[in-house]
Amino acid sequence: MNFFLLTVLKAVIIIFVLLTFCAYLTWIERKVLAHIQLRPGPYRVGPHGLLQPLSDVVKLITKEGVIPANANKVFYVLAPFLAVATALLSISVIPFGPEIEIFGIKTQMGLADLNASALLILAISSLGVYGIAIGGWASNSKYSLLGGLRSSAQMISYELPMALAIAAPLLIVNTLSFREMVAAQSGYWLGFIPKWNVFAGPFPQIFSFLFFLTAAFAETNRVPFDLPEAESELVAGFHTEYSSVNFAAFFTAEYANIVTICCVATLLFLGGWTPLWPAAYGSDYVPSVAFLAVAAVMLYHATQPLRFWDKYTYPVFGLIALVFAGAFQVPLLKPILIPLFWFAAKTLSLIFVFIWIRGTLPRFRYDQLMKFAWTFLFPVALVNLLITGLLVALT
Amino acid sequence: MPATVPLAWFLILSAVLFSIGAAGFLLRRSILTVFMCIELMLNAVNLSFISFAHRWKAVDGHIFSFFVMVVAAAEAAVGLAIILTVFKNRNTLEIDEVSSLKL
């Protein structure tokens, strides 16, 4: 098929899936946070609040967009555009699976495969600072300016430890391209321990993984580093004066950033789409077993309905889970779905860790945050890189 | 639309950007804009280096460009610190008003 047409089709699919997933990530976050805090979370809008993201989107689009007086109109409108553009650009180099063949068309699962994908991720995250800085400044309000400046300073301070934490596993796999990185992490020692970068090489990259996650929390402005947009401190930081579609854009950009960073962590440290143990020992049945377990739970709850609609919604969910469990065993779809399942499982676990930490930790004060970056995280990441380099050079 | 681009076009683009930067450097009054025109001139020179690296198929042009970037970064850091100090002392950002050494 024509390369251009195929790329456009893939781009449409990936962006559609990403945006829908960002909307439902808000649902996941609210549900998980709620259960950590022993309350039900969104419940009423649709079964178990599943239509809540839809109603949020409708609300945000139909709200009145207010531009504050004396705000610089061009930059006020440009800032969320910049934020969303950079958030969506970095998803383009992330591979979701190996090369597949559908209806005779061979294609890579992922939009683009550059020789220097890791550098593009760093470059786009550097450019992501502009959306926030300009948004904070253009709102012509004290809280916004302060929040914008603090947030940008935090993001550029944590870019350095993040780059150092990315550089360490790059020394081991000896390539900047994500596909070659995953290829270097496939294979097993002793037949069952996966060769992921967290376990690998002359120096296991577990420390780089932790530093990368810490820097990722700061880059995406999540708790415990979310002082710039904390409700109780700065009203809402740089997006105080934004309403309706502009606010939805910043919101989407933040969640898309979280997804991208978790995908990058999966590719760099957790082996991308390689399964946890070899397919020879039955790891191909894990997705089906997981979905069968989900179906069993749903159908069990269907026999003991708590509320009025439960006796209709739970059986439907159970049937959908059974269909997914069956889909993972269809030989035609297996090479597409199984790597995608492992990639999604690892990324979703990391996203769950993000949400879990949001519900658990208090936030840093701003000077504690900056001191932590410059006096602790940056030297330690540098030492980690030096040790990795030394051990790689000696072996 | 040509299928290959003549090398001269890249060099002309570099010269045009450099001239616009030089014109801005001479005509503008805000010290920050003057500084940004200097960065524009450095970028134009980088483009020249990299087009010639492509022409001679040697990566040394890229190395030179890298060093220009590094020096521009160091210069930007020190220059902005100087601008901050000048602002603290003179409370103005116009270069015409920093003229106490003039006769």
Added chain:
Amino acid sequence: MDGLIFLTCAFIAVACATNLVLQTHPISSAISLVGVMVSLAVLYLLLGGEFIGFAQLIVYAGAIMVLFVFVIMLLNAGAERQYKRSVWVTVLGVPLLFGFLGLVAYFIQSRVPATDTVKFGAWTGGSARDFGRVLFSTYLLPFEVTSILILIAIVGAIVLAQKEID
């Protein structure tokens, strides 16, 4: 196709550069300069400079210009005061600028042989591997010297910008 891509990037670069010089507020100039840098980074990538294109985005557009934007916001720089410029400057200056640029273009066109053409993707020797190999072998001394230069710049910036100890 190559010509079309080049002309698009060149047009964006020149438009942003002109915008930089003509805008009164420094923030608009800063964002225009970021636009110039991004279009130049695209050109570097097309000319085979993978590493240098991304380095331009990371270092120049992502760090140096953010520093500029920070300083503009901190100093609360406003739009420049408009001075009365004599009409002769515009009437003489702009045509002279165009004439000068035309002369430069003609001079370059006549000096560079017409057989020197650029095909995007013809040379891929600017990857990180080749770049690093040459940087750390042939150009090791300039590399170390520039790292000392950056150290001097860091110390100088901190000393200049710190509060006075009374």
